């Protein structure tokens with residue numbers, strides 16, 4: 526038996542369902558639900574500091590270690606675990622010397638996952654994008 | 656005992672997802688079948704439950720109130736505690752939903768030496784419940800970054816407020832730890848007090864352990880055992896755009912995600928349904944108009960009345976003859 530509030534309850538349910546399906550209709554109306562960032566890799570280079578899989582997951586941690594090492598211990602040389610090459614531990618002078626186009630590499634991926642590292646308030650971006 | 660039962664159930668679920676994620680063939684199960692089943696169980700169960708409540712008749716207004724009811728104009732009435740208008744009811748409901756007002760009234764009974772009984776305010780439950788629910792809401796909204804493309808501005812805004820102190824890389828979110836702290840308190844509350852332990856059911860412990868496990872795996876993923884977020888977002892977007900991709904994402908992510916699926920799947924069939932139920936509590940959502948308006952039970956049978964006047968009209972002569980006083984001569 527329908528009570529006198531059934532109508533109002535149905536309205537409430539519909540509002541809930543519209544809110545709950547927000548990600549579905551939002552992404553669908555933006556037309557980007559199958560978007561994946563297309564990354565621009567450095568020309569002429571084949572290897573990153575570590576393996577690609579490692580970099581994808583751990584690069585922020587690596588940068589953090591580098592910073593601590595440089596700023597706190599004064600140690601500036603990093604030897605890659607993957608291919609034993611030595612690197613200068615520097616955001617601007619190492620990472621960004623290869624990944625010169627920040628906008629089409631770091632930013633593309635970061636925009637996709639919704640992170641905006643604050644590093645560039647102090648560190649200088651490469652001018653490759655211009 | 657019930658707590659151990661619930662904990663055991665969670666551990667089994669964790670092991671299931673942990674080992675399942677290592678078996679290549681099961682990626683379809685954990686990445687496609689389980690999430691869709693969970694969504695169906697959640698939405699279907701929720702709509703079914705609410706509709707079954709909607710069909711339950713509530714014939715009378717139940718004015719369980721804590722304040723003066725509306726009466727003569729010169730007596731001030733409690734507008735939110737004992738509302739007599741729809742607006743007042745909306746106010747009371749908003750206070751309840753947004754600030755847990757009835758929980759705020761929680762008191763504790765103590766027997767003092769000499770047998771004197773005293774009631775003292777007990778706000779810890781209210782504080783922890785509020786901390787937990789708001790943290791959950793914020794985490795929920797922040798997680799929309801995995802489910803929307805482009806990431807909407809309000810998600811980024813909440814994220815930057817939540818990581819305001821910028822401790823560590825990636826910076827910690829305050830709500831992750833607030834959530835775990837509050838859940839820890841809510842669990843200890845049940846375990847420490849003998850009275851509460853006595854009335855606690857497995858249904859009370861299960862969601863607590865489940866949420867603690869979800870929060871812990873989330874924090875582990877962010878700060879200790881990193882996962883490839885870009886791939887995870889592709890997985891999440893795939894599910895919601897109905898073109899799922901099975902890409903894995905590691906044991907920790909599978910556990911986190913599987914437990915979330917379990918949470919949503921059991922939601923409508925557990926006490927967690929208080930999310931919808933609070934809006935339908937008769938003691939909260941009805942204006943107290945019991946005296947101001949006449950409320951007629953909607954399924955009253957039509958009764959053929961016979962008034963005293965009609966009775967007297969029929970029997971006036973006989974009454975007069977018997978010497979019984981009548982109203983109309």
Ligand code: HEM
Nearest residue numbers: 794798801828831869870873874876877887891912915918
């Ligand atoms: C009830 C729902 C959920 C709760 C309570 C929850 C809780 C958490 C918490 C507390 C964290 C710690 C970091 C943070 O606060 O962001 C976290 C991280 C995470 N969660 Fe969830 N989660 C939920 C649903 C999901 C779902 C459905 C996914 C699937 C896409 C997911 C994927 C992740 C990932 C990938 C991280 C790591 C984030 C990072 O490293 O920045 N979570 N979760």
